[in-house]
Amino acid sequence: MxxxxxxxxxxxxxxxxxxxxxxxxxxxxxxxxxxxxxxxxxxxxxxxxxxxxxxxxxxxxxxxxxxxxxxxxxxxxxxxxxxxxxxxxxxxxxxxxxxxxxxxxxxxxxxxxxxxxxxxxxxxxxxxxxxxxxxxxxxxxxxxxxxxxxxxxxxxxxxxxxxxxxxxxxxxxxxxxxxxxxxxxxxxxxxxxxxxxxxxxxxxxxxxxxxxxxxxxxSRKYTQYIASLAGVEESLEKVYFRGKRNDAPASDYNFLCRGISGKEGKISWTEGVSRIWGDRWFTLESCxxxxxxxxxxxxxxxxxxxxxxxxxxxxxxxxxxxxxxxxxxxxxxxxxxxxxxxxxxxxxxxxxxxGVIENKRKVLSYRLSSRPKTIGERPLTKRVPPDVSALNCLARYHVDAVDSISSETRAWDIPKESAGEFRARISPELKRLQRISKIVRFASLPRRAAGKILRAIKKKAGRK
Structure with a gap:
């Protein structure tokens, strides 16, 4: 059974x-x-x-x-x-x-x-x-x-x-x-x-x-890795993911942690955490x-x-x-x-x-086409159809690179490899992803500018 x-x-x-x-x-x-x-x-x-x-x-x-x-x-x-x-x-x-x-x-x-x-x-x-x-x-x-x-x-x-x-x-x-x-x-x-x-x-x-x-x-490796960036490379006793900062927007919060020795660490979202989140480090494959x-x-x-x-x-x-x-x-x-x-x-x-909608609609549609899943004899189906053309060529290249990084980070062997050694080992792949991300951002500038103008026009029309 x-x-x-x-x-x-x-x-x-x-x-x-x-x-x-x-x-x-x-x-x-x-x-x-x-x-x-x-x-x-x-x-x-x-x-x-x-x-x-x-x-x-x-x-x-x-x-x-x-x-x-x-x-x-x-x-x-x-x-x-x-x-x-x-x-x-x-x-x-x-x-x-x-x-x-x-x-x-x-x-x-x-x-x-x-x-x-x-x-x-x-x-x-x-x-x-x-x-x-x-x-x-x-x-x-x-x-x-x-x-x-x-x-x-x-x-x-x-x-x-x-x-x-x-x-x-x-x-x-x-x-x-x-x-x-x-x-x-x-x-x-x-x-x-x-x-x-x-x-x-x-x-x-x-x-x-x-x-x-x-x-x-x-995964819990995410917490351990962020703690290492904050200077605490030991088993953790306590963490707080969303420490508020009075001098920053609500989106730029502090990660706070305390190790079992009592050592404390702190790092803000913009000091490297946002990149780890956005590039889907330590993210479950099911997500x-x-x-x-x-x-x-x-x-x-x-x-x-x-x-x-x-x-x-x-x-x-x-x-x-x-x-x-x-x-x-x-x-x-x-x-x-x-x-x-x-x-x-x-x-x-x-x-x-x-951004989340884009990931769970267009990116999912591409992923179902490029990396389909089968459970027993049943193909995994979602509410969006498999469609390789849901993303343009450049976006597909970027998703593939992000998924590769995500898979690599999930496999990090903490007892055998420190956070620094792990970071150095995957550095070439990270640099490659950074280059791709820059190209994607540059290519999307006209679309983002048009969207900003359209929102401004709608806001002005709403005031009238």
Whole structure:
């Protein structure tokens, strides 16, 4: 009997969410670190014949309902619901932040998501919130945790670009009668929706699923490498990915870390981290085959306000798409008191994530054509068709170079090679990618200039 380990993990399409291990009736799947520093389910040899549950909850398994179908089942019948191909369903779109400046300062980007979770707890909509919190363990720096008091959300503020998995939480949800609000990345949310489809009791137990916009997930090697750039080349005890800077835009934040010896380090986004992120170092291979940007199966999704009118505010601002009427009511009741909110057009949401949309539409279409994936006898299909012409020749060359770097970094052997030795070894490939990137940027200048002029014309026309 083939299971998710044979068909998904072995094809490098697992995102490490752990939902499959959490629902497995035989306890056959265990979430463990692989050599790439990623969480993956491992087969314990206890699989039940004819049981396909692990496959039915997998967000990457072909044949499972896609985000369009799951979104229709959850949201289509709601009054005033609208839809765009980029965002999926939406009731309302907001830009905003918490009104309390101290609370806002503690959050990565406005504190919007944390506030919503706190309100769901405080008003008895749920018994517990399940979200990611820091964990001062060098082997597991972050974890999913259960919080039952709004004030407990304090310790879960901030972003975590670090692997976490949901198997333990899923087992707990299944054996209790409590109700939960869960927040996670798009693939995690989709997996939980699929699990609720297979086990209807989960629909009642998880009345609220919140999402976070995601462009890519990182292995734990990403954290270790950034720490080395910050001067800490030892096992880590604590990291903070989004330290705010009063002297810089919201997009230029600090990475802060502390090693097990107590040594501390700090490096800003513009001191080399942005390049590592943009060139997809340490990115899971499955992320290259994902087409869900806005957590389309979530009741609400939150993201940074990467828009010209917000990005220079160092305090941070959040954007949100709301799909659940109950959450919408909560926001409308508190707008102007606890929240500084303004409704924005869905086009602004799309504009804020244009780079991610490009990656998960055009680049994905090219990747499906040039590097197709097959699971068993099923080809991996997404909502965009395979099309080598989705990108021009130069863009294809750039994507191939980025994918090569991503693969090389995933294979970094930390015990045998220091960060400096690793950097020196892949230096020729990095220089090649830099040359290609410069050519791509130069070639795109006319298009970008035309876009800027068009936006200025539209803005001027709007003022009239």
């Amino acid at each position: 083939k299971n998710v380990f044979d068909l998904v993990v072995q094809n490098n399409l697992c995102s490490g969410c752990g939902v499959c291990a959490g629902v497995c009736p035989a306890g056959n799947l265990a979430m463990e670190w692989n050599e790439q520093g990623e969480y993956m389910p491992t087969d314990q040899g206890r699989c039940i014949d004819s049981c396909t549950l692990c496959l039915r909850v997998c967000p990457f398994y072909p044949g499972n309902p896609d985000e369009n179908q799951l979104g229709k089942e959850r949201f289509e019948a709601i009054n005033s619901m609208q839809h765009t191909p980029e965002t999926g369903f939406w009731l309302a779109c907001y830009a905003g932040a918490v009104s309390d400046e101290i609370e806002r300062g503690k959050s990565a980007s406005g504190g919007f998501a944390s506030w919503v979770l706190g309100e769901l707890l405080a008003n008895g909509f749920v018994d517990e919130v399940i979200c990611v919190e820091p964990n001062e363990d060098p082997e597991k720096l972050f974890r999913f945790a259960r919080l039952d008091k709004p004030e407990d959300l304090e310790r879960a503020r901030g972003s975590a670009y670090y692997p976490v998995e949901f198997s333990e939480m899923m087992r707990y949800i299944k054996r209790t009668n409590k109700q939960f609000a869960v927040i996670g990345l798009p693939c995690f949310v989709k997996a939980i929706r699929l699990a609720a489809r297979a086990d209807k009791t989960l629909e009642r137990k998880i009345p609220f699923l919140l999402g976070i916009v995601c462009g890519q997930m990182k 290259g085959y994902c087409d869900d940007i806005f957590a389309e199966t979530a009741d609400a999704v939150f993201m940074d306000a990467w828009l010209p009118e917000y990005v220079n505010d160092s305090r941070g601002t959040s954007l949100a798409i709301i799909r659940n009427p109950e959450i919408l009511k909560i926001l409308e009741r508190n707008s102007g008191s606890q929240l500084d909110l303004s409704r924005i057009p869905v086009e602004k949401i799309i504009q804020s994530q244009q």
